[in-house]
Amino acid sequence: MRTLKLGDRGKEVLDVQSRLFSLGYDLGTDGVDGYFGEDTRAAVLHFQQRNGLRADGVIADNTWQELVEARYEPGERLLYLRIPSFRGVDVLHLQRSLNRLGFNAGPEDGILGPGTERAVLDFQKNAGMVMDGMIDESVLKVMARVTKDGEPHAAGAKIPDRNGGYAVDRDLADLTVVVDPGHGGDDDGDVSQEGIREKDVNLEVALGLGKALESIGCGVLLTRDGDVTVPLYDRPALANQGGADLFISIHHNSNPSPRAQGAAAYYFCRHGYFSEPGIILAGHLVTSISEALDVPPLPPLGRNYAVLRETEMTAVLLEPVFITADGMDSLLNESGYATRAAEAILAGLGDYFSPR
Numbered sequence: 001m002r003t004l005k006l007g008d009r010g011k012e013v014l015d016v017q018s019r020l021f022s023l024g025y026d027l028g029t030d031g032v033d034g035y036f037g038e039d040t041r042a043a044v045l046h047f048q049q050r051n052g053l054r055a056d057g058v059i060a061d062n063t064w065q066e067l068v069e070a071r072y073e074p075g076e077r078l079l080y081l082r083i084p085s086f087r088g089v090d091v092l093h094l095q096r097s098l099n100r101l102g103f104n105a106g107p108e109d110g111i112l113g114p115g116t117e118r119a120v121l122d123f124q125k126n127a128g129m130v131m132d133g134m135i136d137e138s139v140l141k142v143m144a145r146v147t148k149d150g151e152p153h154a155a156g157a158k159i160p161d162r163n164g165g166y167a168v169d170r171d172l173a174d175l176t177v178v179v180d181p182g183h184g185g186d187d188d189g190d191v192s193q194e195g196i197r198e199k200d201v202n203l204e205v206a207l208g209l210g211k212a213l214e215s216i217g218c219g220v221l222l223t224r225d226g227d228v229t230v231p232l233y234d235r236p237a238l239a240n241q242g243g244a245d246l247f248i249s250i251h252h253n254s255n256p257s258p259r260a261q262g263a264a265a266y267y268f269c270r271h272g273y274f275s276e277p278g279i280i281l282a283g284h285l286v287t288s289i290s291e292a293l294d295v296p297p298l299p300p301l302g303r304n305y306a307v308l309r310e311t312e313m314t315a316v317l318l319e320p321v322f323i324t325a326d327g328m329d330s331l332l333n334e335s336g337y338a339t340r341a342a343e344a345i346l347a348g349l350g351d352y353f354s355p356r
């Protein structure tokens with residue numbers, strides 16, 4: 001298009017003015033009149049400043065391009081990586097949503113470049129969608145379920161696995177692991193047939209795991225190291241503040257039926273989103289625990305538990321056995337139980353970080 005500047009008149013000026021007006025810019029008393037006056041120039045300057053353009057008050061290609069693409073509402077057009085890049089508020093909205101969800105879309109600049117595409121692919125992978133990098137209605141729908149206007153839904157909607165969460169690229173020995181013994185203090189958790197309290201078994205296994213991890217060089221943070229009450233939300237908070245790389249919560253399962261048994265591991269899952277590293281890690285842990293303790297492996301289970309949701313790193317909650325199962329009291333009373341369970345967990349972590 002031809003360059004438009006102060007004093008110009010005509011259809012093209014009218015077009016620019018109506019776009020500015022629909023975006024909420026003030027065109028003064030004359031409004032959309034087809035004349036590029038001082039008020040129009042002020043609106044153009046304002047638009048340029050807000051969009052990081054060179055503020056010269058003139059409509060040339062770059063400003064025109066921004067003006068055209070600024071009007072796209074999220075979902076109004078199909079977005080994908082192309083040259084020249086898609087630009088606009090819909091791209092910005094997409095980047096913001098991805099970043100808030102922990103998929104690194106890079107700077108929120110409203111330009112759909114390779115960084116944004118990578119984040120879209122990551123999102124699609126984690127959401128179990130076709131990884132084609134096409135941002136269509138189906139992608140926006142899944143995204144809308146976890147975010148609203150680019151903001152995570154009400155408190156507690158933060159998604160783990162920030163920074164990609166693909167800890168698998170790293171060496172286990174270099175990581176900081178939070179070990180979280182469930183319950184404690186006022187909260188006994190479940191109780192076995194003969195009165196063994198879950199909180200005590202959880203703590204024993206957690207202390208064993210902490211030692212095992214330290215012995216290979218990991219940094220270890222325990223959410224409790226004694227029989228004390230720890231509020232639920234303090235547990236992920238400790239992990240987030242401590243900059244941990246992994247969060248392992250230790251519980252033990254229960255069931256009214258004494259025949260219920262099996263090793264269980266839970267990963268974060270909510271509204272169609274699930275933690276990709278979480279499900280893989282859960283699988284390794286279940287396999288390792290079931291072999292070591294001779295209990296059936298249960299399939300990894302997706303759950304929206306607070307400790308899985310609020311943690312910003314990969315998180316798994318484990319229940320090595322059902323403490324309510326027949327014969328379990330004698331297993332739990334064996335002096336070696338906690339050590340065996342801890343070593344099985346360590347082995348499962350090892351399998352995740354360097355597959356056999």
Ligand SMILES: [Zn+2]
Pocket residue numbers: 182183189190198251252
């Ligand atoms: Zn529990």
